[in-house]
Amino acid sequence: MTAGLHRSHRVAGALVGSAVGDALGAPFEFGPPGAFSARFPAPARGAATEMCGGGSLDREPGEFTDDTQMALLVARSLVERDGLDEADLFERFATWAATGPPDIGVQTRAVFDSGLPWDRAAAEHFARTGRAAGNGSLMRTTPAAIWFSRSGTAATVDAARRISALTHGDPAAGEGCAVFHELLRVALDGGDPLAAVPAVLELVAPSERERWATVLAPDWEPSKATESNGAVWPTLGQALWALRHGRDFAEVLRLVVDLGGDTDTGACVAGGLAGAVYGMGGIPMRWASVVHGRVPGHGERVWRLADLLRLAADLDGKEFFQAETGVIPKVGPAEVLPGIWAGNLDGARWSEEDFAVISLCRLAEPFPHTLHRMAYLTDNNHNVDVDVVLADVLDDLAALHAEGHRVLVHCHGGASRTGLVLRAWLVREQGMTPAEATAHVAERWPHLGLWNDSFTAALERLAASRQ
Ligand SMILES: [Mg+2]
Numbered sequence: 001m002t003a004g005l006h007r008s009h010r011v012a013g014a015l016v017g018s019a020v021g022d023a024l025g026a027p028f029e030f031g032p033p034g035a036f037s038a039r040f041p042a043p044a045r046g047a048a049t050e051m052c053g054g055g056s057l058d059r060e061p062g063e064f065t066d067d068t069q070m071a072l073l074v075a076r077s078l079v080e081r082d083g084l085d086e087a088d089l090f091e092r093f094a095t096w097a098a099t100g101p102p103d104i105g106v107q108t109r110a111v112f113d114s115g116l117p118w119d120r121a122a123a124e125h126f127a128r129t130g131r132a133a134g135n136g137s138l139m140r141t142t143p144a145a146i147w148f149s150r151s152g153t154a155a156t157v158d159a160a161r162r163i164s165a166l167t168h169g170d171p172a173a174g175e176g177c178a179v180f181h182e183l184l185r186v187a188l189d190g191g192d193p194l195a196a197v198p199a200v201l202e203l204v205a206p207s208e209r210e211r212w213a214t215v216l217a218p219d220w221e222p223s224k225a226t227e228s229n230g231a232v233w234p235t236l237g238q239a240l241w242a243l244r245h246g247r248d249f250a251e252v253l254r255l256v257v258d259l260g261g262d263t264d265t266g267a268c269v270a271g272g273l274a275g276a277v278y279g280m281g282g283i284p285m286r287w288a289s290v291v292h293g294r295v296p297g298h299g300e301r302v303w304r305l306a307d308l309l310r311l312a313a314d315l316d317g318k319e320f321f322q323a324e325t326g327v328i329p330k331v332g333p334a335e336v337l338p339g340i341w342a343g344n345l346d347g348a349r350w351s352e353e354d355f356a357v358i359s360l361c362r363l364a365e366p367f368p369h370t371l372h373r374m375a376y377l378t379d380n381n382h383n384v385d386v387d388v389v390l391a392d393v394l395d396d397l398a399a400l401h402a403e404g405h406r407v408l409v410h411c412h413g414g415a416s417r418t419g420l421v422l423r424a425w426l427v428r429e430q431g432m433t434p435a436e437a438t439a440h441v442a443e444r445w446p447h448l449g450l451w452n453d454s455f456t457a458a459l460e461r462l463a464a465s466r467q
Pocket of ligand 1: 065066067103264265
């Protein structure tokens with residue numbers, strides 16, 4: 001896990017991580033184990049990435065599914081009602097369900113088809129069928145886990161059960177959501193969710209505890225599951241298993257998607273937890289940049305990365321800064337290194353659309369460019385993950401450059417973050433020392449800014465790692 005991360009990076013990582021997992025897993029839904037790694041044996045960082053689209057519902061690359069659609073309904077209800085209003089949330093779900101989303105869960109559809117009110121529909125369905133321990137309430141609960149994490153253990157566990165009960169009358173599903181909420185609360189506070197498992201199990205209703213203890217134990221693995229991973233126990237169990245065995249966000253998601261079965265929900269749940277653990281900067285930018293989707297029944301708005309980042313901050317009760325175009329005069333683009341161009345925000349925004357753009361500042365709106373990657377690189381002292389983000393940017397830059405794209409790197413002013421990437425490229429690709437790289441870039445890019453000492457330190461570490 002990434003120690004010392006600012007909470008805002010973890011909150012953004014949780015919300016975006018869950019949507020990214022959903023979209024990444026969707027094309028592999030109901031497929032066999034190992035399909036993801038068979039198709040992508042190595043990271044795909046060029047124009048075509050692992051966000052490949054397709055699948056049984058023929059989705060666009062990066063398009064999320066019902067998991068994130070319902071999660072967004074939870075998020076919007078909490079923010080707009082300033083807390084949990086079960087009748088309001090149930091109504092939002094019902095409006096969505098009435099549009100007939102093709103991927104709506106069997107359990108969830110049955111509850112809304114009943115026409116019963118919010119406080120009876122799920123309970124009566126469970127009483128009648130006795131079957132309601134699907135993962136459909138767990139998959140949508142990351143926004144609520146963020147919102148209630150600020151109110152402490154008892155409040156977040158209680159809210160988890162109440163929101164789950166709107167569609168899932170089985171207490172097993174509610175306890176799964178309660179466990180997830182508390183694990184995410186721990187992770188957002190910078191703690192280790194895996195170490196928290198024994199304490200979290202104490203919160204579980206005694207009648208459900210043994211089954212949860214089994215799938216959350218350190219020696220449990222997905223092959224020991226007694227249900228398909230459409231059930232709530234293996235879905236959360238495999239998320240923790242992947243968190244235990246993966247070394248970074250991408251590996252956690254790869255492990256889960258490779259299990260096959262309900263891959264979008266599996267990766268959505270694991271992605272929420274892993275995003276909190278590794279932070280927004282730990283999510284590969286080639287995945288986060290393309291995540292998007294609509295929420296049927298709730299307008300034509302297309303939700304994208306910038307919207308999710310803003311929403312994550314809202315859920316945590318925080319202000320959020322995103323760079324608007326038209327504020328400072330255009331700089332660039334200019335070719336600073338062979339095939340690698342630089343600019344500031346408006347220089348990049350209004351550049352020719354065949355540039356492959358790498359944005360290093362947070363944008364209020366994405367650009368029209370077909371190839372556009374957005375890195376989460378902070379130009380302040382809250383960037384303990386700068387090495388991870390820089391490596392991700394340089395690896396994508398190398399892949400896009402090798403494919404023959406003109407790559408345009410920019411940030412808000414085109415000075416500090418842009419300068420870091422240009423200098424790091426020379427350190428990595430040409431073996432220059434940080435001083436040589438700085439002089440080389442300064443000669444060709446007069447806008448270079450050198451005020452951030454943590455960037456210089458990152459360059460020194462990069463140079464040392466190459467020796
Ligand atoms: Mg789904």
